[in-house]
Amino acid sequence: IIPVAELNTKEKRLLPFPVYNLLRRLTPVRFDESRSTWDVFRYEDVHRILKDPAAFSSVRMLSDKERETILTMDPPRHSQMRALVNKAFTPKIISELEPHIRSITNDLLNAVLDKGAMDMVHDLAVPLPVIVIAELLGVPSKDRDLFKEWSDILVKGPEENTDEAFYQVMAEKGQATEQLNAYFAQIVEQRRLEPQEDLISLLLSAEIEGQKLTDKEILGFSILLLAAGNETTTNLITNAVRILTEKTDVQQQLRHNPELVASFIEEVLRFYPPIQAIGRVAAADIEIGGKSIKKGDQVVSWVASANRDETKFADPETFIIDRKPNAHLSFGFGIHFCLGAPLARLEGQIALRTIIERMGDIRLAADADLTPIQSPFVYGVKHYPVVF
Numbered sequence: 001i002i003p004v005a006e007l008n009t010k011e012k013r014l015l016p017f018p019v020y021n022l023l024r025r026l027t028p029v030r031f032d033e034s035r036s037t038w039d040v041f042r043y044e045d046v047h048r049i050l051k052d053p054a055a056f057s058s059v060r061m062l063s064d065k066e067r068e069t070i071l072t073m074d075p076p077r078h079s080q081m082r083a084l085v086n087k088a089f090t091p092k093i094i095s096e097l098e099p100h101i102r103s104i105t106n107d108l109l110n111a112v113l114d115k116g117a118m119d120m121v122h123d124l125a126v127p128l129p130v131i132v133i134a135e136l137l138g139v140p141s142k143d144r145d146l147f148k149e150w151s152d153i154l155v156k157g158p159e160e161n162t163d164e165a166f167y168q169v170m171a172e173k174g175q176a177t178e179q180l181n182a183y184f185a186q187i188v189e190q191r192r193l194e195p196q197e198d199l200i201s202l203l204l205s206a207e208i209e210g211q212k213l214t215d216k217e218i219l220g221f222s223i224l225l226l227a228a229g230n231e232t233t234t235n236l237i238t239n240a241v242r243i244l245t246e247k248t249d250v251q252q253q254l255r256h257n258p259e260l261v262a263s264f265i266e267e268v269l270r271f272y273p274p275i276q277a278i279g280r281v282a283a284a285d286i287e288i289g290g291k292s293i294k295k296g297d298q299v300v301s302w303v304a305s306a307n308r309d310e311t312k313f314a315d316p317e318t319f320i321i322d323r324k325p326n327a328h329l330s331f332g333f334g335i336h337f338c339l340g341a342p343l344a345r346l347e348g349q350i351a352l353r354t355i356i357e358r359m360g361d362i363r364l365a366a367d368a369d370l371t372p373i374q375s376p377f378v379y380g381v382k383h384y385p386v387v388f
């Protein structure tokens with residue numbers, strides 16, 4: 001059995017997929033003693049777990065500073081809250097943001113185009129989603145550096161596999177959450193007095209069975225959007241550019257057929273998923289892949305492995321720009337399917353299309369030293385310097 005700690009080297013974090021392939025073949029469902037967690041690697045098993053919230057619960061222990069959100073709720077409460085926030089994220093509402101997202105993208109690229117070099121992460125992939133979500137929530141974009149700092153901490157994993165490192169990260173997360181709570185409490189208060197055309201005002205006026213949401217619920221949801229939407233979309237954009245530089249034939253294909261950008265982004269999601277794994281807790285004793293999982297056991301579904309399962313995808317190790325069908329699991333599946341998927345897709349498509357239209361041949365800078373993001377579930381790099 002290869003412990004997941006094996007994956008904790010720089011090289012493996014930059015390219016973990018061969019290890020997942022090996023684990024999927026050797027131990028498709030296995031218990032990792034060091035993390036007291038079941039790991040599940042096959043598409044079929046991951047799919048089954050995600051589509052059965054009654055058997056695999058999303059409710060988990062939260063620290064006293066964390067808030068319960070739809071991400072950590074089961075039905076029926078999840079269904080009620082989700083129906084409410086779905087109203088703010090319909091494909092129609094999201095598609096209306098297109099011209100605005102395009103103009104933010106152009107502004108960000110204007111600042112670097114003359115130089116012929118940029119850090120894709122710092123100059124585009126980080127600011128774009130932060131500006132968009134800040135505006136949707138109705139938060140001044142001047143505060144976006146604060147957001148970035150807080151949302152980074154919320155998804156951070158320990159630097160090393162020690163108790164000290166673990167408690168250090170927990171303390172940082174507690175502090176960031178506290179600061180975010182205070183920050184949003186003030187905005188909620190302002191919007192209650194003077195409603196605007198933004199998400200927080202919409203949440204303030206919403207009702208479930210005649211009941212308004214509590215301030216705590218509104219704060220929790222606002223923080224969830226920051227935590228769930230920023231770094232993931234940043235990594236989608238950076239991972240997409242990474243593919244263009246690693247596979248120059250794909251870059252050529254996209255230049256010749258920019259209208260393939262939507263299916264290109266889907267294939268990036270499958271090939272380099274921003275979130276590699278999704279956690280659940282077994283709600284009853286249950287069998288998966290011939291293994292007996294006990295009620296209360298933690299189960300981690302490795303989406304990054306399922307996306308390369310040869311029983312589901314033809315030629316899974318090949319990046320196929322117009323792959324069809326492409327039933328990747330990178331946005332999850334079932335009732336918790338990513339609320340922000342239409343927004344993330346739109347931002348990814350606009351960013352890559354604008355890059356292809358406005359930048360010549362893009363390459364990774366010769367002196368680049370890639371550092372993977374230090375988080376067990378997030379797949380991305382801290383900087384991606386390119387020349388063009």
Ligand code: HEM
Pocket residue numbers: 058070071072082133224225228229230232233236273274275278279329330331332333335336337338339340341343344
């Ligand atoms: C849920 C991935 C962008 C908001 C999820 C889940 C995944 C995911 C895998 C399911 C988690 C689970 O089943 O436990 C991603 C990826 C993104 C992205 C890969 C970018 C490429 C966004 C954006 C937003 C967002 C931009 C918001 C603006 C949410 C929310 C949930 C969620 C609120 C919880 C849904 C629920 O529990 O019903 N996301 N996400 N995500 N995502 Fe995203």
